[in-house]
Amino acid sequence: MIRVEPARLRDVEAIQSLVTYWADRGDMLHRTPQExxxxxxxxxxxxxxxxxxxxxxxxxxxxxxxxxxxxxxxHDVQAKGVGAAIVATCIEDAKSFGLERVFALTYKPGFFEKQGFRVANVMEFPQKVWGECVRCPFFTNCKEVAVVRDLVEREDVSVPLVAVGC
Ligand SMILES: CC(C)(COP(=O)(O)OP(=O)(O)OC[C@H]1O[C@@H](n2cnc3c(N)ncnc32)[C@H](O)[C@@H]1OP(=O)(O)O)[C@@H](O)C(=O)NCCC(=O)NCCS
Incomplete structure (x- = not known):
């Protein structure tokens, strides 16, 4: 059974090793143990x-x-629902904080679409672009795709077509 739980300090080495494995293959960004x-x-x-x-x-x-x-x-546990389980836990976490949107920058938009995300324009997330991406060495040549999942129902804000007499 897949369990997804908050990480502990003892997990840092395993996390860093796994992130490094995929980052070396160009699938994600590296993270240092300090980060x-x-x-x-x-x-x-x-x-x-x-x-x-x-x-x-x-x-x-x-x-x-x-x-x-x-x-x-x-790599030896791919396609068994682990990625979906982690994303589902992140979504539950986000909802518990009252967040309205969760996004990702990814080379695997198809995976995220399966988890209820839609492809978006990265400029919908200016705090990410101008707060972090601008310091990334790939800023001017970024190939990642932005995806977003709305967590709250958006109300229809269109103006109803009713005649108001006086
Ligand atoms: C992307 C990744 C996290 C997916 O994890 P996973 O455990 O293999 O995926 P799951 O088994 O949970 O797949 C869930 C669904 O997404 C689909 N899916 C998985 N990878 C996919 C991909 N690259 N493109 C499109 N769909 C994908 C699965 O077919 C499955 O569909 P289903 O619900 O119809 O059965 C995993 O392949 C990975 O670690 N890749 C390397 C690192 C990486 O790219 N991380 C993402 C950076 S943001």
Missing amino acids: IFELIRDFKVATVDGEFVGCGSLHILGDDLAEVRSLAVR
């Missing part, structure tokens, strides 16, 4: 029979927005 320590409260770890199989993190960027980051599943 993971500092962000450990964002991270969730997935286990199967007590064994570490994957990780992901939910990073809050504002009062209505959070980002799924560092999502990675061990």
Whole structure:
């Protein structure tokens, strides 16, 4: 059974090793152990029979927005629902904080679409672009795709077509 739980400091080495594995293959950004320590409260770890199989993190960027980051599943446990379970936990976490939108920047938009996200314009997330992306070495040549999932029903704000007499 897949379990997804908040990460502990003892998980940092496994998280960093897994992120490095995929980052070396160009699938995600590298994270240093120091970065993971500092962000450990964002991270969730997935286990199967007590064994570490994957990780992901939910990073809050504002009062209505959070980002799924560092999502990675061990190469020998792919396509067994682990990635979906981690994203579902991040979504529940986001809802518990009252967040309205969760987004990701990814090379795997198809995976996120399966989890209820839609492809978006990255400029919908200016706090990410001007707060973080601008410092990234790939800023002017970014190939990641922005995806977003709305967590609240948006009300129809169109003006009703009714005649108002006086
Ligand atoms: C992307 C990744 C996290 C998916 O994890 P996973 O555990 O293999 O995926 P799951 O088994 O939970 O798949 C859930 C669904 O998404 C689909 N899916 C998985 N990877 C996909 C992809 N690359 N493109 C499109 N759909 C994908 C599955 O077919 C499955 O569909 P279903 O619900 O119809 O059965 C995993 O492949 C991974 O770690 N990749 C390397 C690191 C990476 O790219 N991370 C994302 C960076 S944001």
